[in-house]
Amino acid sequence: MKLYCLSGHPTLPCNVLKFKSTTVMLDCGLDMTSTLNFLPLPLVQSPRLSNLPGWSLKDGNAFLDKELKECSGHVFVDSVPEFCLPETELIDLSTVDVILISNYHCMMALPYITEHTGFTGTVYATEPTVQIGRLLMEELVNFIERVPKAQSASLWKNKDIQRLLPSPLKDAVEVSTWRRCYTMQEVNSALSKIQLVGYSQKIELFGAVQVTPLSSGYALGSSNWIIQSHYEKVSYVSGSSLLTTHPQPMDQASLKNSDVLILTGLTQIPTANPDGMVGEFCSNLALTVRNGGNVLVPCYPSGVIYDLLECLYQYIDSAGLSSIPFYFISPVANSSLEFSQIFAEWLCHNKQTKVYLPEPPFPHAELIQTNKLKHYPSIHGDFSNDFRQPCVVFTGHPSLRFGDVVHFMELWGKSSLNTVIFTEPDFSYLEALAPYQPLAMKCIYCPIDTRLNFIQVSKLLKEVQPLHVVCPEQYTQPPPAQSHRMDLMIDCQPPAMSYRRAEVLALPFKRRYEKIEIMPELADSLVPMEIKPGVSLATVSAVLHTKDNKHVLQPPPRPAQPTGGKKRKRASDDIPDCKVLKPLLSGSIPVDQFVQTLEKHGFSDIKVEDTAKGHIVLLQEAETLIQIEEDSTHIICDNDEMLRVRLRDLVLKFLQKF
Amino acid sequence: MLFGEVGPLGGAAWTAPAVRSGWIQGLRTLAQHPSALRFLAACGAVDTIFSLQGDSSLFVASAAGQLLVHILDLAMRGPARGRCSPQACDWPACAQKIVCHIEDSLCSIATPQVTQALNVLTTVFGHCRGLWTQGLWVRLSPLVARLLEKDPVPASHSLVDLLLSVARSSVPSSDRGLWETLAQTLSHLSPTQAGPLALGILKLQDCPQALRTQAFGILLQPLACVLEAAAQAPGPPGLLGGAAGDPMTADTLLCSKSACVGLLCCALTHLGLLQPLPQRPSPWPQAPLLGAAVTVLRLCSGSVAPTSDVGGRLCAILVGCGRVQRAALDFLGALSQGAGPQESVTQVFSVLLEYLMSPESSSMVLKKAFQATLRWLLSSPKTPGCCDLDPRTQLFLRELLPVLQKRLCSPCWEVRDSGLEFLTQMTRHCGGQAGFRQALLASEVPELTKQLLQDPESYVRASAVTATGQLSSWALLAAPASPERPGAQQKSLLVELLHVLCADSEGFPRRAVMQVFTEWLRDGHADVAEDPERFVARVLQAASRDPDWEVRAQGLELALVFLGQLLGPRGSHCPCAVALPETAPPGTLAQALPEAAPPGTLAQALQVLCRVQLFEFAFRALFDCDRPVAQKSCDLLLFLRAKAAPCGSPQEAGDSPNVASVEATLQRWQAGEQGQPLGYLEPGAVMAVLRSIDLEGLRDTLAESSDHVEKSPQSLLQDMLAAVGVLGENEADCY
DSSP, X not given: OEEEEOOOOTTSOOEEEEETTEEEEEOOXXXXXXXGGBOOOOSSOOHHHHTOOBOOOTTOOOTTTTTEEEETTEEEEOSSOEEBOOOSSSSOGGGOOEEEOOSGGGGTTHHHHXXXXXXXXXXXXXXXXXXXXXXXXXXXXXXXXXXXXXXXXXXXXXXXXXXXXXXTTTTOOSGGXXXXXXXXXXXXXXXXXXXXXXXXXXXXXXXXXXXXXXXXSSSTTOEEEEEEOSSOEEEEEESOOOSOSSXXXXXXXXXXXXXXXXXXXXXSOTTOOHHXXXXXHHHHHHHHHHTTOOEEEEOOSSXXXXXXXXXXXXXXXXXXXXTSOEEEEOTTXXXXXXXXXXXXXXXXXHHHHHHTTXXXXXXXXXXXXXXXXXXXXSSTTHHXXXXXXXXXXXXXXXXXXXXXXXXXXXXXXXXTTOEEEEOOTTSOHHHHHGGXXXXXXXXXXOOOOOSOOHHHHHHHHHHHOOSEEEEEGGGGSOOGGGTTOTTSSOOOSSOOEEEOTTEEEEOSOOOOOOOEEEXXXXXXXXXXXXXXXXXXXXXXXXXXXXXXXXXEEEOOOOOOOOOXXXXXXXXXXXXXXXXXXXXOEEOOOOHHHHHHXXXXXXXXXXXXXXXXXXXXEEETTTTEEEEEESSOEEEEOSSOHXXXXXXXXXXXXXXXXX | OOSSSSOGGGSGXXXXXXXXXXXXXXXXXXXXXXXXXXXXXXHTHHHHHHHHTTOSSHHHHHHHHHHHHHHHHHHHXXXXXXXXXXXXXXXXXXXXXXXXXXXXXXXXXXXXXXXXXXXXXXXXXXXXXXXXXXXXXHHHHHHHHHHTTSSSOTTHHHHHHHHHHHHHSSHHHHOXXXXXXXXXXXXXXXXXXXXXXXXXXXXXSSOOHHHHHHHHHHHHHHHHHHHHHHOSSOOXXXXXXXXXXOHHHHHHHHHOHHHHHHHHHHHHHHHHHHTTOTTSOSSOOHHHHHHHHHHHHHHHHXXXXXXXXXXXXXXXXXXXXXXXXXXXXXXXXXXGGSOOOHHHHHXXXXXXXXXXXXXXXXXXXXXXXXXXXXXXXHHSOBOTTSSSBOHHHHHHHHHHHHHHHHHHTOSSHHHHHHHXXXXXXXXXXXXXXXXXXXXXXXXXXXXXXXXXXXXXXXXXXXXXXXXXXXXXXXXXXXXXXXXXXXXXXXXXXXXHHXXXXXXXXXXXXXXXXXXXXXXXXHHTOHHHHTSHHHHHHHHHHHHHTOSOHHHHHHHXXXXXXXXXXXXXXXXXXXXXXXXXXXXXXXXSHHHHSTTOOTTSHHHHHXXXXXXXXXXXXXXXXXXXXXXXXXXXXXXXXXXXXXXXXXXXXXXXXXXXXXXXXXXXXXXXXXXXXXXXXXXXXXXXXXXXXXXXXOHHHHXXXXXXXXXXXXXXXXXXXXXXXXXXXXXXXXXXXXX
């Protein structure tokens, strides 16, 4: 059993598990932090961004000034943003049989894999994962395609040139593999390869293994996966949450008794408690709006935004914010808000019960009805007519490199009355803000990450007790910035095995058994004999038939009737000769009794020697040795067949036959 | 046998705990005279009491123990009995029996029995003052000491209670060996068990210094271990004068999270309780204790990076632990009473700010952090020569107010509430200090506070009422017109609070309004002083209709303040003698009286009281269904009558035609028909009515406890009659 690790990002995993002749890809995450090295794509012409000076080397050489621009001491690539793909060289991805998706954030690299690697398999995911994943991809493609960029920078990627660049460009890894965003056509083609599954549904893969999605409690339709054969069980835990938010709670019980538990997607901010962060979010939002400022919340179009809107729904009246408009701007805003209301079966119990009242499960429906929350596909069109300040705007992309958020950063960045509140934990807010410096608006960092923290992981591992834990290397040591926090790492026995990008891990676990079925007619013919209480044995002669990784014992074909020699048998019709079987022997020979028996039968001068494996009975007079061991008995005599047969029969008296 | 041939144990009713409890109470009432002892001994009641010590009902078990103590005390309290010999051959048989039972229990291997014996002895030494207790201790102390030899020590909590009870009694004066036992116990018990004993020892008035040092060491050990573990480098001698921490304490701290948290919380709480006591150890290690409290708080927030292995483990155990955070903040608050080196105080303020700012602080932790901050701010030194805050505190305030502002916007109501409470207290104490006023007025805190009057949570509205009331008293609420409505007239706070009083659906905000109004009236708030008569009339009118008895009671409190201002404070005999304009603070009601000069003052005052309908309010309250309201009203009317009596004359009452109708109305009110209004009252009629009501009698009735009727002999008789039911002929027998 091997694990090929194609991604170094612990919360955007992409691993391939080879298990019992199947090749299973676990998630398909796309690391978008690479886009932080690029200049933002403004929706409206930005004189500031277009007039940034080109970057030149220390010696004044300015050959890169078209590709690289300088802003407040940082250097950015002036090109269409590119993404860092999972490793494609470590394993031939055309051999991947299936891809299992755990949540909509972890499928963003899917088009790159399914469309460009010769992949011919099937992708499994739950319905909300597919639908919301589609929205995320659609938004991403839309954000990038609607701001076409004439140039594509590639000179800087040359290894010799990259060495000369300032950090962080100098330290960017695998830049040659960075790719531009996929197209909607590729997205549609990739999504067409997905087969929908429901929680606890058992899916057979070639008869060799069975995969089952379980609720992971993190997002709508998010799953952990069980990959098991008859005697082995691998659990894949990715992006799980034990907090009570909108999705169905996590199914922990089914993870019990795993041989291997692959653990990824823990919280990216282990020191921040989501409740405290939501409090900070609300307080800062209220303070800004009360002072007449605007609030910008860079976010994804699905996920935490539902919880934030719910929280604000309860909060705005008490904070005197009822008259403040909330805007949600995304090409998929409408679909996201509506989808969330229709996936009732994937929601937590409280929200499910609302559906029967009938009420919409999420209160943002009421916010929309009362005109407190308005949504628009982009800043163009209706929004510009309705726009009223002070207001709160939720919009993407959280990297601040593309999407409508770029416009609001340019619009509001100059006033200290305004605030940008970062709630998504995927990007460093300082790096995200770098191309907007100098910035007067206030910045609040309230990352809300509901995924498991280390205390919860420790409890989970105690509860489910896997034999081995495998996790990204980042989880096996405290975060570099807090090296004293020994509580911020996985602590389990035996210690977790760690992996990093482009590493192949041999999982410490050997397969020992295989299940074989016996055909009923063959089973009927067996005559078990009890060799000791509770244990019966029967010999079986059969043909082992293996197909689709299933093994079946079938009755042997009857011996061919003599055909008078007229019909010649073909070689392929040969069947194994079924000789008359000798009885099988079992039991042990008590040496003392055996010696007495020998004496009774006239043998004398018997000596017994103990050896490491058993005994040697020496018949000196007859010059014969009887070697008795645990699983064999040898009679060694000098060409005296009569004697050998006599002795053999005496030995057989002590053994059972069947 | 007691009560019948088969005795109480045979009856089916005995299975009810209330019956067993009643039986014990009955015996207790019976056992008032030494001769009762013979009866109890003869009927075997003492054995039953022994068995009841282990009763499944804790009330019964506890009462049985107390009854044993009572019987023992009664037996030993002979007229000429002095100190008894330990051999006690001359002890009364009954006492002998009880003491033997205690001895047997102390030697028992069953912990519950030992606990029972120790609890009985604790009560004996806590309540019995006779010299015989000294003899008892001499006799039993070897058995008690033997308990210490066992591992683990059985019933350690009860043992600690007993030893402290003995130490507080008269025994130590006669038996110096007690101190040795205490020292032994301190060293035998685990650090967690020894904490309460150490605290008790340090609270004793008179105790050997060596023992006190040992006890103080035990309380300091956990904090010393923390300091040692978190130290970056060997620093100056810490809590224990440079001695290394006790390995046993360190083991307890590191063995499990619950043990660590328990021990640290106990140590912090015990030291916090010790701090304000006059008999606290001296020298008191203020600076290391401050350092320890700050270190514990930093370990809990994860902001300290210990280099040692032990420190790292402690950090992993404590990080995010709310219980320790709360205990440490309480302790830090207690330490504000002592001075500390400048550096430590700076650290204290910085850790408090860290906690107040942190989004990770839970609402309870924040509350404690606010409380500790308040204590430190109030204890911070004033600038020499003026009564203003020192520059360091002012700097801290400037950092604190934005945090408070954010907390007042928190979605968690508990946090908003704690923030408002802090603001109220801060304003109450520092409202007059220029530095505070300047910082507060420059912030948005006053405006936010006012907005919280509309908070959806009633507790927060109540706190906002108190806070705005306090801010207004110090003229700190004069915020400029809001930016959204420039030029709009700000609604007066008085009107807003009156609206809360009349319209708020919850009791807490209305109670808070009444308290604020009472305070405003007492202190002569400018808004009230404009027209106090109208103010009082409006408030009393609203309070009289309030369904909440506390609001009505507070209305009477306000009426009392008003009376005091009109007629002079309690204690002075006649308002005629009080020179109101001179003594009253500026802006109070006294100025509003047009002619406040004798001899017409009383008449005028009564006129005012009639106009504000204070009497209708007070008379209604007199028959209020809630006893505290009626009591308060009774006191108020008695005060009024006492004030007015020497000045008024019987003929003043005149033959006012409406006295009779007033009395008739009051009688109807008393009967529960409160619908009818009293109408306008003449001062003369009021005085006449006041004189005619038996206020003293009413006061005595109201002073009775609410179950006095149930406990009266008459009630017992009624119960008995009810029990015999239809057998009417027995009625005569009962009489």
